[in-house]
Amino acid sequence: MDTGGLLYARTPTPSPNVQKMGELKADLYMKTYNLMGYDAFTPGEFDFSFGVGPVFQMSRQASFPFLAANLLYAESKKPVFKPYIIKEIQGVKVGLLGLISNRHPLGGPPEEKGKYYLADPIETAKKIVPRLRKKCDLIVALAHMEPDEQRGLAQSAPDIFFILSGHNPTVQPNPTKAHNSSIFEAGSRGEQMGQVDFYTEGKDLFARYEINNLTFKYADHPQALVLLNLYKAGLRNLLGLPPQPAPAPEPGAAGPQTATPPSALFVGEKACLPCHQEQHKSWQETAHARAYQTLVQQNKSSDPGCLQCHTTGYGEAKKDLAADFQNVQCEACHGPGDGHPEPRKTLSKVGEDQCRKCHNTANSPNFNYAAYLQKVRHAK
Amino acid sequence: MQKFLLATLLILVFPLSLWGQTPTFDPNRSIALVFSSSVSGEVEPCG
Numbered sequence: 355m356d357t358g359g360l361l362y363a364r365t366p367t368p369s370p371n372v373q374k375m376g377e378l379k380a381d382l383y384m385k386t387y388n389l390m391g392y393d394a395f396t397p398g399e400f401d402f403s404f405g406v407g408p409v410f411q412m413s414r415q416a417s418f419p420f421l422a423a424n425l426l427y428a429e430s431k432k433p434v435f436k437p438y439i440i441k442e443i444q445g446v447k448v449g450l451l452g453l454i455s456n457r458h459p460l461g462g463p464p465e466e467k468g469k470y471y472l473a474d475p476i477e478t479a480k481k482i483v484p485r486l487r488k489k490c491d492l493i494v495a496l497a498h499m500e501p502d503e504q505r506g507l508a509q510s511a512p513d514i515f516f517i518l519s520g521h522n523p524t525v526q527p528n529p530t531k532a533h534n535s536s537i538f539e540a541g542s543r544g545e546q547m548g549q550v551d552f553y554t555e556g557k558d559l560f561a562r563y564e565i566n567n568l569t570f571k572y573a574d575h576p577q578a579l580v581l582l583n584l585y586k587a588g589l590r591n592l593l594g595l596p597p598q599p600a601p602a603p604e605p606g607a608a609g610p611q612t613a614t615p616p617s618a619l620f621v622g623e624k625a626c627l628p629c630h631q632e633q634h635k636s637w638q639e640t641a642h643a644r645a646y647q648t649l650v651q652q653n654k655s656s657d658p659g660c661l662q663c664h665t666t667g668y669g670e671a672k673k674d675l676a677a678d679f680q681n682v683q684c685e686a687c688h689g690p691g692d693g694h695p696e697p698r699k700t701l702s703k704v705g706e707d708q709c710r711k712c713h714n715t716a717n718s719p720n721f722n723y724a725a726y727l728q729k730v731r732h733a734k
Numbered sequence: 735m736q737k738f739l740l741a742t743l744l745i746l747v748f749p750l751s752l753w754g755q756t757p758t759f760d761p762n763r764s765i766a767l768v769f770s771s772s773v774s775g776e777v778e779p780c781g
Contacts, residue, residue, distance in 0.1 A: 357771040540770055550766070
């Protein structure tokens with residue numbers, strides 16, 4: 355099962371090119387999930403970054419159901435996806451119920467506005483769970499919800515035995531007890547899988563939980579590798595790059611133009627240079643100034659997941675590609691420079707939160723704000 | 735006397751050493767629910 359945050363990443367400024375790249379990756383996820391034999395998926399708010407329509411289309415490609423009891427058509431009040439399924443496993447009927455937090459707005463194009471809505475997930479569960487309980491031995495909620503909502507769900511629908519948490523990208527080695535339920539969290543980015551083992555004996559339920567770290571000790575599945583290579587080829591095609599990865603260029607040489615150019619709000623580091631020569635010079639000596647080259651050298655320069663932190667202004671894509679926004683430039687930290695240095699267009703100071711958007715635990719496990727700041731500090 | 739016999743019988747059937755113990759988990763009888771969340775991200779490590 356998957357509890358959401360799968361198809362699309364956070365898209366602050368959805369644009370056609372970013373959507374196409376997202377669709378390509380979502381297609382890869384669906385094909386590999388089909389290959390792995392997933393049984394159910396409950397989308398979350400990021401999955402709806404481009405609207406409900408693309409998710410619905412993606413569900414047709416999946417060999418498993420999408421579950422969302424409280425995502426409804428506004429007109430008919432009927433659910434868009436199945437509210438739940440019942441899986442019989444070794445004679446035990448397990449009800450899988452999909453629920454999504456209604457605290458986050460659905461994304462999507464203007465024509466979708468008012469077509470769908472998220473009903474209160476807890477109120478929805480209170481209606482469905484008693485009926486579902488009569489049909490199955492055990493109820494499991496795939497809950498793409500905030501932690502307090504999950505606790506509320508456990509209190510309001512006590513017949514839910516297990517709550518598989520989405521939305522919170524944290525790893526919890528042990529479940530959280532909430533009333534009669536146990537809440538499980540399984541990390542993020544495909545680095546872990548949560549596993550709940552259970553059996554029933556009479557009225558007693560015995561269960562244990564473990565987190566499986568998906569390290570390189572697990573060999574790549576040959577078919578998954580084929581799908582991955584097809585994805586990469588498709589992405590290169592979309593970006594107008596040659597089919598075969600280009601060899602790593604010499605230091606200082608311009609790499610393949612895979613970075614998508616930001617909107618006019620971003621002006622590029624060359625525009626900063628005339629007035630900030632000293633700062634520009636010290637920036638050139640930092641790893642930030644070589645961030646894009648590290649991707650090129652490892653043939654990762656076409657992965658949107660990597661480009662977000664190795665280029666500047668990523669996500670503001672236009673049709674063409676530009677080399678001017680490669681690397682972590684001035685504006686990646688200080689914000690878009692369009693209009694600067696006009697009065698009231700002072701660029702922002704950089705705080706730890708800004709750094710941690712990219713220096714997160716997965717990508718930068720040794721990140722220490724004070725120590726890392728020294729590496730990039732420049733004159734004011 | 736009946737109470738004494740009943741208590742003796744209970745102790746024989748359920749020895750004191752077993753009282754309060756959590757039953758050991760039997761993996762041979764278990765059903766596994768495997769799940770992932772927030773998977774979206776780079777498909778390979780960026781380096």
